[in-house]
Structure formats: C-alpha cells, structure tokens
Amino acid sequence: MKKVDWQAGIWSNEPHSVADQNGKLIVQAVEGSDYWQKTMYGFQHNNGHALLSAWEEGTAVEVSFAAGSLTELYDQAGIMLWHSPLQWIKAGIEINDGVPHAGAVVTDQYSDWSLSPVPEWAGRTITIRASRLKDAVIIRARTDGHPWRTLRVARFPYTSQVQAGPMLCAPTRPGLRVEFTGWVITEPDTDVHDEPPGE
Template sequence: MDTKSIPWDQGTWTTEPVMIKVEDGFLKVTAENGSDYWEKTLYEFQHRNGHALLAPWEDSQAIEVTFQLASFTELYDQAGLMLWHGQEQWIKAGVELNDGVPHLAVVVTNGYSDWSLAPVPEWVGQEVTIRASRMKDAVILRARSGSEGWRTIRVARFPYLTDKQAGPFFCAPTRSGLEVVFTRWVHTAPDADLHTNPPVVE
C-alpha cells in the first residue's frame, strides 16, 4: 500500500493538551504538568491524563509517528506512538528522558503496566520515528533516528481485532512547559517479516 499522511485534525485527543498549533504542516503541542499513562504496577497509582491523538488503525496498515527531541530536558519527558484498545489495554512506545539520557521506552498495559528502557544518548536533539505493525496476536515496534536506520525495540502481545486506535502521544509527568513538535503521522505498508526491516519512507 502507498504511504498516506493522516491529517492532524482527523484524530481525537484522550486529554486535550494545554496548547495545540499546526504550523507549516507540523503539530506543535504543550503538555499539562503531571500528565502520564500508567496502571498500578510498582507505584500503585493510575495515571490516565496523558495526551494521545488517536484515529482508527487497521491490521492492513503499519503506523508511524515522527517527532523532535530538542525540547526533552526534564525527567520523564516523553513522546511517541500510542496503540489503544481501552483505558486498561494500550501500548505507548517512544523516547523518554530518564536520568538525563534519552531512552527508547515501551510501556505495555493490560490491566497492569510494565516498562522497558534502552538508552540512546546519541539521539539527543534528533528527529525520531516510531513504527508499529501488527502480526498475528502481536505488534512489532521499531524506531529510527534521523541518523540511523530501523531497530526493533519490542515484540508485544496486542491481540485485539477490532476497536483499535493509534496516534501520537506525549506526557510531562514532572513539569510544566514541555512542548513537542510532531512532524509526521502516516499509515503505510505493514511489516513483511519480523526479521526484515521495512523501507524508510519520508
């Protein structure tokens, strides 16, 4: 299938950001202080006030979101791609600032959340793309920066056949004023195989 851009106004926000502006085709948004997604594990709290812009997502489509890291300066600043089936069944995959270093971060939630991290200090200030493609009962998550090709970051169970949504997300758990610039949101061809990287399509 051809790569198709998704208009920013086609999605619906789970929680409206403090500021939303579309400029030169980019989506510029500001997060609410304390915004996050998390379900119970370790911390025992439920945070459901993160900002995710969601649109329907079909199995015949991979979805990609691209954003800039220049504004990430504080603990847990984060942005990326949200896959959504409901308030207790979702996956967020992206980049999160942890101990001063950007990390590829994935949280898989089915009633309870988990958290995986992989440091990418060389990605500071770059533009990053996160990709999801569903295969059988799972989703294949990949990421690339402006200077590197795809790397597979996780295979996670996501078995839902209907009522799936996906789109950009961002959160600022510890501060006010986080501004994130999203430059791209597209549907494109799904992965052919777990061990075959998809093409890079700008």
C-alpha cells in the same frame, strides 16, 4: 503510504495547547500528564495526551517528532496504540536519569516498562513505527541519522476498536512542548527480522 491529517485524530485528554504550524503540530503537555497502570508505583494515571484515529489490521503506523525539547525526568513523546483504558501500548523516547531512552510501556490491566539508553539520539528527529502482525505488534524506532532499531514485540490481539497516533506526557513539569513532524499509515512489516517495507 498515506499521510494522516492532524485533524483526523481526537485527543484522549486535551493538551495545554495545540498549534498547526506549516504542517507541523506543536503540542504543549499539561503538567502531571501520564499513562500508567498500578505496577510497582501503585498509582493509575490516565491523563496523558494521545491524538488517536482508527488503526486498521494489516497496516503499520509511524509518528515522527523532534526530540530536542525532551530534557527533564520522564518527558516523553512517541506513539500510542489504544484499545481501552486498560489495554494500550505507548512507545517512544523518554528521559530517564538525564539520558534519552527508547522504550515502551505495554499495558493489560497492569503496565510494564522496557527501555534502552540512546544518548546519541538526543536532539534528533525520531520516528516510531508500530506494525500489526498476527496477534502482536512490532515496535521500531529510528532517527533522521540512524537506522531502524527494534524496541519490542508485544501481544496486541485486538481486532476492533483499535486506535493509534501521536502521544506525549509531562509527568514532572510544566512547559513541555513537542513538535510532531509526521503521522502516516503505511505497509506492515512481514517479519521481525526483515527491514520495514520500502526501506
């Protein structure tokens, strides 16, 4: 397991503010920030905040954050997997109808959205994990008190120009501040049915 320094990443779009406090990254999102491509709503949003660095094949990336500040509609935090403005995946926790949901948006020209309510995860420290396996990624999530849950297996076949890192967006309000507690590169999953290595 290799810890990624916050300074190793480059923001896709600058947040309202960023502060490194005792090794934790405190990030405030810009009001109206989001990532979405066309599907159902028709709009295209490319102004969310993702702190990205190179993500090599044959590895997994994990991002951890405190979810207590996610309280308003569409508040979201988690991980971004990036190939281009039209090919990316974001996964994490998002507030929908007042309830935290674990989910993912998979985008290839158009976005789709899958989500599952996790009210028992409210206020916990969340870890989102993405592991590259062949032409896909396995996306999992857990809290400091709950085991890994598989969220998605999605096609992600890119072999070059791939980046990953922490992500947050505040589509509907100002003042969303998220505390990121960890960012690591680690051993990849070997199969969707097996626990991640080292667990």
